[in-house]
Amino acid sequence: MLNQDLKLSPNIFDTDVEKVPTRFGYGDGVVLAGEKNSEIVVLTADLAESTHSHLFEKRFPDRFAELGVAEQNMTGIAAGLALSGKIPFMASYSVFDAGLNWLQVRTSICYTNANVKIVGSHSGFSDGPDGATHQALEDIALMRVLPNMTVIVPCDYEEAKKATLAAANHVGPVYLRLTREATPHITTSHTPFEIGKAQVLMEGEHVTVICCGPLLRSALQVANRLDARGIRCDVINCSTIKPLDSETILKSVSKTRKVITIEEHQISGGLGGAVAELLTEKMPVPLRRMGAKDTFGESGSYDELLEKYGLGQKAIELAILEMNKIGGRFATGDLSTDVPGEFKLV
Amino acid sequence: MPTTLMQHHNANIPQLEEIAVKLRESVIEMLLQAKSGHSAGSLGTADIFAALYFNVLHVDPKNPNDPDRDRFVLSNGHICPIWYATLAEAGFFEKSELKTLRKIDSRLQGHPHYGSLPGIENTSGPLGQGLSQAIGMALAAQMNNSTYRIYCMTSDGELDEGQTWEAAMYAGNRKLNNLTWIMDRNNIQIDGHTEDVMPLEPLREKLEAFNWYVTEIDGHNIEEIINACNMSKAVSQRPSVIIAHTIPGKSVKFMEYKFEWHGKPPDKEQAREALKELRTLEGQIRSEYD
Numbered sequence: 001m002l003n004q005d006l007k008l009s010p011n012i013f014d015t016d017v018e019k020v021p022t023r024f025g026y027g028d029g030v031v032l033a034g035e036k037n038s039e040i041v042v043l044t045a046d047l048a049e050s051t052h053s054h055l056f057e058k059r060f061p062d063r064f065a066e067l068g069v070a071e072q073n074m075t076g077i078a079a080g081l082a083l084s085g086k087i088p089f090m091a092s093y094s095v096f097d098a099g100l101n102w103l104q105v106r107t108s109i110c111y112t113n114a115n116v117k118i119v120g121s122h123s124g125f126s127d128g129p130d131g132a133t134h135q136a137l138e139d140i141a142l143m144r145v146l147p148n149m150t151v152i153v154p155c156d157y158e159e160a161k162k163a164t165l166a167a168a169n170h171v172g173p174v175y176l177r178l179t180r181e182a183t184p185h186i187t188t189s190h191t192p193f194e195i196g197k198a199q200v201l202m203e204g205e206h207v208t209v210i211c212c213g214p215l216l217r218s219a220l221q222v223a224n225r226l227d228a229r230g231i232r233c234d235v236i237n238c239s240t241i242k243p244l245d246s247e248t249i250l251k252s253v254s255k256t257r258k259v260i261t262i263e264e265h266q267i268s269g270g271l272g273g274a275v276a277e278l279l280t281e282k283m284p285v286p287l288r289r290m291g292a293k294d295t296f297g298e299s300g301s302y303d304e305l306l307e308k309y310g311l312g313q314k315a316i317e318l319a320i321l322e323m324n325k326i327g328g329r330f331a332t333g334d335l336s337t338d339v340p341g342e343f344k345l346v
Numbered sequence: 347m348p349t350t351l352m353q354h355h356n357a358n359i360p361q362l363e364e365i366a367v368k369l370r371e372s373v374i375e376m377l378l379q380a381k382s383g384h385s386a387g388s389l390g391t392a393d394i395f396a397a398l399y400f401n402v403l404h405v406d407p408k409n410p411n412d413p414d415r416d417r418f419v420l421s422n423g424h425i426c427p428i429w430y431a432t433l434a435e436a437g438f439f440e441k442s443e444l445k446t447l448r449k450i451d452s453r454l455q456g457h458p459h460y461g462s463l464p465g466i467e468n469t470s471g472p473l474g475q476g477l478s479q480a481i482g483m484a485l486a487a488q489m490n491n492s493t494y495r496i497y498c499m500t501s502d503g504e505l506d507e508g509q510t511w512e513a514a515m516y517a518g519n520r521k522l523n524n525l526t527w528i529m530d531r532n533n534i535q536i537d538g539h540t541e542d543v544m545p546l547e548p549l550r551e552k553l554e555a556f557n558w559y560v561t562e563i564d565g566h567n568i569e570e571i572i573n574a575c576n577m578s579k580a581v582s583q584r585p586s587v588i589i590a591h592t593i594p595g596k597s598v599k600f601m602e603y604k605f606e607w608h609g610k611p612p613d614k615e616q617a618r619e620a621l622k623e624l625r626t627l628e629g630q631i632r633s634e635y636d
């Protein structure tokens with residue numbers, strides 16, 4: 001049952017719906033933020049149009065800087081701007097501005113606590129045909145581990161727009177993870193958004209499904225189908241990976257005692273990693289992390305890649321069914337296998 | 347009593363030379379206490395720091411966050427002992443705090459940390475990042491139509507880092523004439539002489555090709571330092587770089603020119619010897635104007 005308070009998209013379970021990439025939400029959001037606050041500036045490293053930063057460039061040409069293909073320099077310049085009172089959004093692809101420049105992010109931004117917003121587009125499998133070199137599957141881990149950093153992974157256009165506005169108001173470094181592929185609306189302009197607040201989109205008592213990014217829609221669709229079969233899931237949109245909303249997660253898990261995380265990222269270090277850390281310390285229960293399993297991607301369409309790397313709807317359904325079989329509080333056995341295992345209660 | 351900006355902002359050359367000696371003394375004492383740290387670059391740039399903070403820069407130790415102040419960014423963070431010594435001498439904080447360098451709970455971190463200590467404008471240590479930070483500040487000043495200047499010191503060894511050249515290319519292209527880059531050209535890096543490890547020359551031609559206004563000076567001649575900084579204010583359409591030729595370990599004979607002293611502190615005996623040399627300049631007076 002969908003949470004009516006969140007005013008989600010009425011077409012959430014339809015198949016033929018309008019699709020917009022989350023990066024467009026940033027592009028529109030940063031113009032709005034720029035209209036509200038004249039200190040906001042935008043930098044890009046030869047990817048103005050791909051990241052939709054060109055909309056800001058058109059609107060505020062004097063508050064925009066094109067750096068060329070030089071992400072390390074862009075990071076340092078963003079820090080210098082922030083130390084002078086500006087609120088820079090620096091935009092590129094996730095592999096470049098959350099990877100190539102990691103030491104600059106660490107030293108010039110995070111250790112300095114500079115008020116810089118890093119916008120990483122084309123993350124996960126969304127840059128499909130470009131292949132593994134361009135598919136950031138490690139960026140959440142790289143950014144999450146840095147002190148002072150906030151990490152946000154919006155699920156759709158509207159949430160990306162709201163996250164951009166929230167990032168502009170938040171004082172401190174933020175990593176905003178976006179995607180290339182056009183994906184369906186999940187939320188609406190009326191859905192609330194707050195940094196650090198996870199939302200239970202669908203309620204159920206059997207399995208907790210925690211997701212971030214556009215894959216959330218697949219999770220909701222699968223959960224909706226299973227609901228008809230009597231298997232009810234809590235589906236949580238955990239769009240802020242750091243700080244993690246442990247309260248919302250633990251409240252759900254204390255009810256279901258079974259957890260699945262779904263993300264377009266390595267299963268270590270990202271959302272699954274963050275949830276595993278939380279549960280291990282506060283509420284050890286069976287956990288299945290879905291994502292890239294210590295592997296790089298390859299060229300292919302977005303949907304083909306999701307299917308091949310175990311993030312298709314069938315794989316999600318199977319994972320929920322398996323987890324649902326596990327009763328009780330603690331379990332033994334390998335819960336990460338794709339083959340339905342023999343889980344023994346302790 | 348800490349010297350104040352008012353007393354020293356237009357300090358004359360003999361006064362500045364005397365301050366530079368004091369700064370070198372502080373550096374030796376700090377490194378001896380810390381038992382680790384970087385001697386050569388700290389001593390080699392003392393004259394530049396004296397000239398900047400007691401003549402060139404518009405900064406107020408009593409109002410270190412004045413929005414209209416000139417900014418000084420240190421890119422080669424490992425020579426921060428000289429930055430700390432200068433800030434203390436100028437009155438940004440008490441000189442007694444200098445002995446806490448690199449010790450637990452100190453505001454004087456082994457490499458500079460923005461926010462820890464008044465007067466520190468940036469975080470650095472990993473080489474190659476400071477010039478980009480300074481460019482960000484210069485860009486912000488231009489966007490705001492502010493008239494303050496940004497001065498950035500780098501080493502020469504850190505030109506091995508690609509980011510330095512990304513930054514140089516951008517500043518030249520963007521015509522950031524409110525930026526003065528001071529390069530400590532002391533010809534050494536950890537593994538040896540720069541021209542042996544990774545040749546940088548011809549530096550002037552390289553930087554001119556990147557659209558920088560290039561000056562070369564004797565980095566120990568205070569008058570030349572001040573003149574070059576003042577001249578950079580008059581350059582239009584281009585950022586300025588001052589290649590300051592310095593002697594690593596300057597004024598302590600057994601350290602001078604030796605790359606082995608890049609990252610080493612003096613022991614007790616060596617510190618005593620160094621201080622003796624600094625205080626008497628081998629029996630000579632401190633300044634020819636004395």
